[in-house]
Amino acid sequence: MFTEHQRHNLTWFYPKICRFQDDPRSLDGVLQQSLSADTDTLLYIHIPFCDSLCAYCGCFKEPLGAFDADELSDFVTGLLREMALIREMHGGEPVKVRYVQFGGGTPSTLPVPLLSRIFEGLSTYWDMSECEGISF
Secondary structure, eight states, rough: OOTOOOOOOSSOOOOOOTTTSOGGGGGHHHHHHHOOSSSOOOEEEOOOOOOSSTTOOSSOEEEGGGHHHHHHHHHHHHHHHHHHHHHTTTTTTOEESSEEEEESGGGGGGOHHHHHHHHHHHHHHEEEEOOOOOEE
16 A cells, blocks of 8 residues: 555556645745755646647646737747756755646647757756656
8 A cells, every 4th residue: 555655656546636826826845845865856846828628637737829929929038047046045045846748738838949949947946967767
């Protein structure tokens, strides 16, 4: 029997309902948690856009067509700012990432130039030298 905190497979899971889901103010404590070199950091990046919405999906998502190019660019800019903030909160040193999981939505619906900006941000703000995998 598995406990609540065990994951069966890193590749195929949806994010668990978090304690800060209903109260975003409690997110501050999560961002300030210390990430040390001896802790495996698994990075989840939520891209909430889909070409079409599936009736069965319970994830937060929005139709891609409802946003123009500037709004999508603003989303990526905000994501990159969050990466920079987390690095700053950890003394300016990049935290080593063991694994990156993109989810959503359908992350691959973002235009390639925006995905490229996200990957540039990963290499700028995180230490990807020991990353074992990136999945969509």
